[in-house]
Amino acid sequence: MPNKTEEYLALACKTADSFSRQWEHWAEFLITAARLYKYSYPDQLMIYAQRPDSTACAEYDVWNNKMNRYVRRGSKGIALLDESGGYPRLHYVFDVSDTAPRRNALYPDLWEMEQTAENRMQQLMKELLERNPAPDKEKKQMAWVQHMNSLKAQAEEMILTELIYS
Numbered sequence: 545m546p547n548k549t550e551e552y553l554a555l556a557c558k559t560a561d562s563f564s565r566q567w568e569h570w571a572e573f574l575i576t577a578a579r580l581y582k583y584s585y586p587d588q589l590m591i592y593a594q595r596p597d598s599t600a601c602a603e604y605d606v607w608n609n610k611m612n613r614y615v616r617r618g619s620k621g622i623a624l625l626d627e628s629g630g631y632p633r634l635h636y637v638f639d640v641s642d643t644a645p646r647r648n649a650l651y652p653d654l655w656e657m658e659q660t661a662e663n664r665m666q667q668l669m670k671e672l673l674e675r676n677p678a679p680d681k682e683k684k685q686m687a688w689v690q691h692m693n694s695l696k697a698q699a700e701e702m703i704l705t706e707l708i709y710s
Contacts, residue, residue: 549632552590552623559593564681567692571669572596574696575662587624591637594622600640611650613643661703668699 563570577588579599591598601622607613621636645651672695681688 548623549625549634552625552634553632555593556586556589556625560589567669567673567678568666570692571666571696575665590624591622595639598622598639598641601637602640603635603637607638607643611643612646613640613649614646615643619643664703664706665699668702669695672698 559573563573573589573592573596576592576596576598577585580588580591580601583591583601591601602611604615604621607615615638619638619642621638623634623636625632626635627633676691676695678691678695679687
């Protein structure tokens, strides 16, 4: 029977594998990763696998001591793998939605896209992918990633032009 660490590692592998099956999963992951840009890719993957709607994550002590917010009772932490000690172990972070403010609480700057921008992003990615098909992911993984990142950058620029700069 696998232990918790092995279960979460398997969850991360399954989630990463889903990116190759549907580009929509990759696009959704990129939206989550953009909000959690200070985390490493493996941590972003773990957060996305457990709570794709996360907007700002931090450890328990950061919420309590630095942000002057408390983690609500019953909130479930997001498990992250820590391999700094030579073997994998779990540590947990909590999303801002799991917290509540105290007096003089700080509010994290959240990188959120409005629903219209998210819908437009999905629509643009689909259109761009139809016009510029991606290479076979299984045969040319790096070319696929570069292509998808390029399409994402194009779509983001179009959204900024349409919704923000105009």
